[in-house]
Amino acid sequence: MKWTDDDLDLALRELKDEPLPLGATEAVRARVLAEVEKPRRRWWTWAWAPALAAGLMVWAVIPREQVAVAPPPVLARVPEAAVPKRTLEVVKKPELRPAVRRVERAVKPEKETQFVKLVTDDPDVVILWAMNSEGEDR
Numbered sequence: 001m002k003w004t005d006d007d008l009d010l011a012l013r014e015l016k017d018e019p020l021p022l023g024a025t026e027a028v029r030a031r032v033l034a035e036v037e038k039p040r041r042r043w044w045t046w047a048w049a050p051a052l053a054a055g056l057m058v059w060a061v062i063p064r065e066q067v068a069v070a071p072p073p074v075l076a077r078v079p080e081a082a083v084p085k086r087t088l089e090v091v092k093k094p095e096l097r098p099a100v101r102r103v104e105r106a107v108k109p110e111k112e113t114q115f116v117k118l119v120t121d122d123p124d125v126v127i128l129w130a131m132n133s134e135g136e137d138r
Helices: 004-015 026-035 050-062
Strands: 100-105 115-120 124-130
Touching: none
Parallel strands: none
Antiparallel strands: 100 115, 115 124
């Protein structure tokens, strides 16, 4: 049977007129009084939980003394010659060189032509400049 709202309303109206079983009201009253008489839980009963959490955090952060542990025993040694020696090499930054790095003058007798050697960044390009040549006068 499928109950509709009208069927439920009719059944509840019929129950209203039926007498209650003996002791039903006393049982309900006893349960209500038992619930009312229970002590209420206090809000501060859980106050220990944040205090405990804060204490654990402080305990975890405070540094403690470390126990010294002995190194493990040496089982075998490697001969000194077999161990490669490592050396540190200092790596210099590459210098920024100008287009002309240096000027070299060749010191020769005055009768000969003197040249100035200009060295550029490209190792294949070297400029020789004649200083006192007997060419055209300008």
